[in-house]
Amino acid sequence: MSTQLTVSTSPHVHSEFTTRGIMFSVILALLPAGITSVYFLGYRSFAVIAACVIACVACEWFWQKCVMKTKVTVCDLSAVVTGLLLAYNLPPTMPIWMAICGSVFAIIVVKQFYGGLGCNIVNPALAARAMMLISWPTAMTTWTVQGMSGATPLAAMKAGNAFKLSCWDMLVGNMGGCIGETCSVLLILGGAYLIWENIISWRIPVIYIATASILGALFGHGGLMSEIFTGGLLLGAFFMATDYTTSPMSAKGQFIYAFGCGLLTALIRTWGGYPEGVSFSILIMNVAVPLIDQYTAPRILGAPKSNFFKRTGGK
Amino acid sequence: MNLPTFLGGVHPPEGKALTENKAIEKLMPTTAGELFVYPLSQHIGAPCSPTVKKGDAVSVGQKIADSDAFVSAPIFSAVSGTVKEIAPKMTVAGSVEQCIVIESDGQYTKAPSLLDELGHKPKPDEYVKLIRAAGIVGMGGACFPTHVKLAPPKDKPIDWIIVNAAECEPYLSCDNRLMIESPDEIIRGLQYVLEIFPGAQGVIAIENNKPEAIATMTEHNKNPKITIMPHKVKYPQGAEKMLIKSVTGREVPLVPALPSDVGCIVLNTRTTWQICKAIEEGLPVIERVVSVTGDAVAEPKNLQVPLGISVRSLVDACGGFVHEPAKIIAGGPMMGLAMRSVDVPVVKGTSGILALTSKLAYIAEESACIRCGKCVEACPMHLEPTLVDRAVRLRDYATFQAHGGESCIECGSCAYECPASRHLVQSFKNGKAFIVAERKKAAALAKQKAEAK
Numbered sequence: 001m002s003t004q005l006t007v008s009t010s011p012h013v014h015s016e017f018t019t020r021g022i023m024f025s026v027i028l029a030l031l032p033a034g035i036t037s038v039y040f041l042g043y044r045s046f047a048v049i050a051a052c053v054i055a056c057v058a059c060e061w062f063w064q065k066c067v068m069k070t071k072v073t074v075c076d077l078s079a080v081v082t083g084l085l086l087a088y089n090l091p092p093t094m095p096i097w098m099a100i101c102g103s104v105f106a107i108i109v110v111k112q113f114y115g116g117l118g119c120n121i122v123n124p125a126l127a128a129r130a131m132m133l134i135s136w137p138t139a140m141t142t143w144t145v146q147g148m149s150g151a152t153p154l155a156a157m158k159a160g161n162a163f164k165l166s167c168w169d170m171l172v173g174n175m176g177g178c179i180g181e182t183c184s185v186l187l188i189l190g191g192a193y194l195i196w197e198n199i200i201s202w203r204i205p206v207i208y209i210a211t212a213s214i215l216g217a218l219f220g221h222g223g224l225m226s227e228i229f230t231g232g233l234l235l236g237a238f239f240m241a242t243d244y245t246t247s248p249m250s251a252k253g254q255f256i257y258a259f260g261c262g263l264l265t266a267l268i269r270t271w272g273g274y275p276e277g278v279s280f281s282i283l284i285m286n287v288a289v290p291l292i293d294q295y296t297a298p299r300i301l302g303a304p305k306s307n308f309f310k311r312t313g314g315k
Numbered sequence: 316m317n318l319p320t321f322l323g324g325v326h327p328p329e330g331k332a333l334t335e336n337k338a339i340e341k342l343m344p345t346t347a348g349e350l351f352v353y354p355l356s357q358h359i360g361a362p363c364s365p366t367v368k369k370g371d372a373v374s375v376g377q378k379i380a381d382s383d384a385f386v387s388a389p390i391f392s393a394v395s396g397t398v399k400e401i402a403p404k405m406t407v408a409g410s411v412e413q414c415i416v417i418e419s420d421g422q423y424t425k426a427p428s429l430l431d432e433l434g435h436k437p438k439p440d441e442y443v444k445l446i447r448a449a450g451i452v453g454m455g456g457a458c459f460p461t462h463v464k465l466a467p468p469k470d471k472p473i474d475w476i477i478v479n480a481a482e483c484e485p486y487l488s489c490d491n492r493l494m495i496e497s498p499d500e501i502i503r504g505l506q507y508v509l510e511i512f513p514g515a516q517g518v519i520a521i522e523n524n525k526p527e528a529i530a531t532m533t534e535h536n537k538n539p540k541i542t543i544m545p546h547k548v549k550y551p552q553g554a555e556k557m558l559i560k561s562v563t564g565r566e567v568p569l570v571p572a573l574p575s576d577v578g579c580i581v582l583n584t585r586t587t588w589q590i591c592k593a594i595e596e597g598l599p600v601i602e603r604v605v606s607v608t609g610d611a612v613a614e615p616k617n618l619q620v621p622l623g624i625s626v627r628s629l630v631d632a633c634g635g636f637v638h639e640p641a642k643i644i645a646g647g648p649m650m651g652l653a654m655r656s657v658d659v660p661v662v663k664g665t666s667g668i669l670a671l672t673s674k675l676a677y678i679a680e681e682s683a684c685i686r687c688g689k690c691v692e693a694c695p696m697h698l699e700p701t702l703v704d705r706a707v708r709l710r711d712y713a714t715f716q717a718h719g720g721e722s723c724i725e726c727g728s729c730a731y732e733c734p735a736s737r738h739l740v741q742s743f744k745n746g747k748a749f750i751v752a753e754r755k756k757a758a759a760l761a762k763q764k765a766e767a768k
Contacts, residue, residue, distance in 0.1 A: 006642050006678050007409060007655055009741035011727030012669075013327055013485065013648040014677040017734040019685055076682065118683040118735075249688035249699060298697040300719040301556060302566045 019117075023077035025199050029190030030084050030239060036183040041092040045179045049087040051096045055103035056083030063112045078117050082106055085125035088180020088235055089279070090132070093142055102128040122286040123243050126279045133279075181232040191238030200242040203254040204261075208237040211262020212269075212278075219270040233265065236278035246286040253289075253296035260285045318523055319561040320547035323695040325728045327550055327649065329524060330486040333608045333615040339492050342618045342632050345421040351394050351623030352660035353379060353415045354406045358458040360386030365415055371398045376599055377426040378450075379415050388460045389450040392417055393601035393621030395424040407626075407645040407662060409655045417623065430597030437594055439510040449593035450600045450663075455479065455490075455553070455583035456646050458664040461590070464582070465511060467575035473512045477562050478505055478519040480528070480584040481546055481553030484647025487667040489604040490584040492617045494521070494528035498535040501584060504591030508582065509540055515580075517541040518562050524548045550649060551726040555581045557695050570721050585666075600663055607633045611640035611670035626657045629668055641673035649727045679736040690729035690739065696722050700729035700739050707746040712753070715746045723747070 038045045060079040064072045086106055090099060106128035114120045133140045181187070194200045213227040228234065241247060241261050248257050261281045268277025299305065356362035361384035367373060374395040381389040396419040404414040429448050430437070437445050447462035467473060478501065482490040494501060505517045517538070521529050523545045533543045546552050546561060555574060556567045558581055565577040574581055582590070585603060592598040601622055608615035613634030620629060626645075630636065644651035645665055657668075690700035698719050706714035715721075723743040730739040 005640065005653070005655060006676065007653040008642075008678065009738060009744065010644075010651055010653075010725070011327075011649045011731050011740065012642055012644050012651065012653065012671065012676055013731065014679065014736070015325065015327070015732050017689065017732060018736070019682055019734045022685075022687070022734055073682065078685075116683060118685045244685045244687040249686060249691045249701070251692075297699060297718075298691065300569065300698060300722050301560065301696045302568045302572065302722070303719070 019076045019078070022199050023081050025194060025197055026081050026239070027077065027084060029193050030081075030088070030180065032186040033180050033183045033190060033235075034084065034088065036186055037088075037092070037179045040182065041179060045092040047096060048090055048092060048094050048099050048179060049084065051099045052087035052090070052103050053080055053083035055100045056080065056086070056107050059104050059107035060112070063108055064116075068112075073117065076117065079107060082111070082124045084180075085123075085239060086128050088239075089125060089129040089178050089232065091140065091142060091177075092179050094139055098132060098136055098139055102132045105131050118245050120245055121290075122283050123240055123246050126240055126283050126286075129279050130283060133274075177230070178232060178235075181235040184229045184234055187234040187238060191234070194238070194242075200238070201251070201254065203251060204242045204247060204258040205237040207255060207258035208241055208261045208265075209233060211259050212237075212265040212281075215263060215266035216269055219266055222269075227266075227269075231269075231276050232278040236265075236282055237261075240278075241282050241285070246289060248289055248292045248296060250293070250296045250298050252298070253292045256292050256296065257285050257289065260288065318545055318547040320549055320552060321557040321560045321695055323693055323697060323728065324549040324551060324557070325693050325731050326548075327485050327731060329548075330608070330648075331488050331491070331524065333486065333610075334606050334617055335488040335491055335525070337488075337492070337615065337617050339489075339496055339604050339617045339619050340632075342620045342624070342629070343423065344419070344624070344628060345423075347396075347419065347421040349394075349419045349421070349628075350399065350625070351392070351396075351417045351419055351621065352404050352625070353390050353392070353417070353623045354404070354660065354662060355380050355390065355413045355415070357390060357662045357664065358388045358452040358460055360384060360388070360460055360463075362413070363387060363390055365401050367398050367415065369398050369400055372396070373398060373417060374424045374426040376428065376601055378599070379417075386460055386463050388447065388452050388462075389599075390415075391450055391599040391601050391622075393623055394419040395422050396420040405656065405659050407654060407659050407665060408652050414660070428597030429593065429599060433597070439507075442507055442511050442590075442594060445593055445597075446590055449589065449598065451586060451589045451593060452600070452663050453583050454585035454589065454600075454603060454663055454666070456650065456664045456666055458662075461582065461586055464575075464580055465508065467573075467580070471575045472514060472578055473575060473580055474515050474578040475559075475563055475580070476505060476508050476512060476515050476517045477558060477579060477581045478517070478584060478587050479553050479555070479558055479581050480519055480521045480525075480532075481558060482525070482584070483522055483548075483550045483553040484649055484651070484667070485550070486608050486669050487606045487647050488608075489606045489617055489666055491525045491528050493584055493588060493604055494525070495531050497588065498531045500588045500591040502532070502536055502538065502541060503595070504587035504589070505541055505582075506538060507590055507594050508580070508587070512580075515578075519543050520546055520553075520558055520562055522546050522548045522552055550728065550731075551695055551724070554695060554724050554726055556724065569719070603661070603663065603665070605629060605661060605665055606667040606669075608667065609640070609644075609670040609672075610675055611636045611638045611672045613637045620661055622662060623660050626654070626659055626661060626665075626668055629661065630657055630670070636670060638672045640670040640676075641678065642671050642676035644669040644671065649731065650725065681737055682735045684735050684737055687734060689732040689734065690737075693728040693732045695726060695728060696724055698723060700743075701737070703746070704737060704739050704742045707742045707749075712746065712749060716750065720746045721750060 056079040106124035110124040110127040216227040264281035265277040363380035451461040452458040
């Protein structure tokens, strides 16, 4: 036999999961909501989305190729996901140069400074959004819907104005808000697709949404429906809080993390200085993930049952 | 129906359709001059020393190597002929080890059986001795000497004897065929073990993807102490600790605990068959069933072959390769060993020869861990593989141990799922090997110190 055989450690077969495949599915799940926002919010949305995606990919390429001189991994599509998510978190009227600045911050400062894919401690898109919210507060909170400028439903609620929206408008996204967070139906469908494909678990989105909406309603902030369908809760719960790198790995940890996100969102929405609390809640819980992971490590099969603190915390 | 199982695990494509309905065919090359090779270490424990020398005439079933160590098992010739040489040869694992090479005369002249030597029908208290004399080891691939398993410490009562017929490794179907074709031997083999442990009950655990085997075994089982228990189809259902958990609900404590610590003994299907044959006929381990399969093989088959035969003969008996194989694996695709060459002998633990083309064989470059947690979900031992892996790569062996790295059973579930294709199993093997080496070093140092005093 003249053939060259490959010798390597087992296993010799593999599931269909690849990093790139997962990222592609996330993009697929995100696209419909983006397309709808272009329909409702106008072509400016498209410009912002394109600017963010291109800037993110270019930054990643530049950093790996020219600065770190390592293997360029833009083909894993993770930068595209970051760009999409960042754009979805911006208002459609956002100046393009600001969007590009945000992308540079997301990829270079938040992702690559910490070691690149899988090493960042907070979600790059959300961290960039937070940076932009502090740097350009006016641009970040100016909304224009169908040529009419106005406040988002949550901002209106914050100001104590009655802002009556029909259920239909809330579901399809015919209201003020960031590019990707308004079309609830498509966000839910996209999230459901990711759960169905076994890419994300139901735990984080379901518990997050349940906690945030029920507590928000209990705190007297708004109705259950408007808590869920306005603002960035759905986008955050399905696509941002579930970011692998910055969420806990164990089921138990995911419960705690999602509950924490929900609680913080409800607190910020009700009593915080901002109308919206999703970004900051997720960012805060991102930072808590290493701690959560440490205390929620699964019990090794056969290990004594009382080792909750012994094995990890006590070390 | 809710079948018993365990938490974690994966569902690799089964690939069993290639051979599951292929009756066992006997392959007995009768050309004089064919070489049969017997590595001196075919089991976990001390390697054997040859009991024959170059030029000796041997016959079928004659002992050719043995050891005085408790954890070891003798080796027998499966052919008659002469000892050609005792020399280093390549084995299935790709390493070069001392081997006895026998030139077959093609006659298969039989040596006196173990029972002839014993002179009477064995009694239950002689079974374990006879099992050792027959060279029986765990024939699922691990090759742990069976007589050691059957001699647990006196303070550990055994109440479960589990025959591991799960055969959860994809592609393999030799145990499945054995159950369909000789169910009585397996049941009687288990009965003999139950005679050694009168307080125990017997279970034959089969994955539910072998309905014919389950039906046959159930039909042939008349013993009320034996239960045929179908299990959920999930890899690695047949791993010892997973099987014990799903059959009895008990958890084997952390390493170095053994199944006997929770009153269990797990035996492979073929091993149980061998026990029956050893006790009834005095037959030592000289042959086994091998599934020769994979998409590169012309005609996948289940072959019963004499041990020591070259893997090349098995492939030839199956019509050779129709496609170029990218990987040839001894065992199943999840835990088997990738082979460097087919010119190596079949040993006691060779359950399958799997030739995969580049379409199916997984050869991929690693990328960064994205912390997706799929490995955590898949690990049947409930470890966090990515953290264990990171510890090994950082050479932080204290963290490796703290994360339970030594508990890894190397089933490959984590690496199977890993989207970043991390070489997790390789990493764990390295970590474990390092710890073992460190322990040995420490022990040697302690001994040196003691001697210096």
